Amino acid sequence: MVTENLKEVEARICAACERAGRDRSEVTLIAVSKTKPVEMIREAMEAGICEFGENKVQEMTEKWEIIKEPLHWHLIGHLQRNKVKYIVDRVHLIHSVDSVRLAEQINLEAGKKSKVCDILLEVNIAGEDSKFGLRPEEVMETVQTIAPMPHVRVRGLMTVAPFVENAEENRKHFRNMKKLMVDITGKNIDNVSMDILSMGMTGDYEVAIEEGATMVRVGTGIFGERVYNYS
Ligand SMILES: *Cc1c(COP(=O)(O)O)cnc(C)c1O
Secondary structure, three states: OHHHHHHHHHHHHHHHHHOOOOOHOOOOEEOOOOOOOOOHHHHHHOOOOOEEEOOOHHHHHHHHHHHHOOOOEEEEEOOOHHHHHHHOOOEEEEEEEHHHHHHHHHHHHHHOOOOEEEEEEEOOOOOOOOOOEEEEEHHHHHHHHOOOOEEEEEEEOOOOOOOOOOOHHHHHHHHHHOOOOOOHHHHHHHHEEEEEEEOOOOOOHHHHHHOOOOOOOHHHHHHHHOOOOOO
């Protein structure tokens, strides 16, 4: 199933790139494997995927215990400061930085390991009460505050767009994310390279690509519906 689904997702990504006049190489597909077993991750690896997304530190580190291959792991869920130490030396990119305090903690823990940790700032682009993320108007100042931290590098922005029936409803939000990126890039801030725009999930990744996403995070479309264990 995973192999078939990946073919479908890949075809849709290619088509969206084509519509937008973009090269396929500009978009990285992250396979969001949260709640899914290691066997399914291995199936995706067989199909050539090496970028995986998890939203919980514990689940990610448990999977690291089993999967030793050098994959790129992306932390895409809310991160608590006391858990930074468990992932900082092995995570490829943290997508969900939503405060200066969290960035400070990442800087501290990465420093202990003489590393530089790549991060994205999460933006609550639609201003939803239920969502994590910075308000759009806070982003510029936050980037400027984090920029001088020697063990953290801001690589771009991430958003989780609203859950909608029709992906077109999110186009305006993706467009606003792109505008925010361009504004920050224009400031030429030292130690900041705004080259990653992480947006688009199963329901709306094609629209996100049309509006400039460089990373899409697809879970259900690759691994099928998630079943949560409410215990
Ligand atoms: C779960 C999750 C995804 C993937 O969602 P799907 O709709 O299953 O593709 C993407 N991004 C974040 C932050 C997530 O938590």
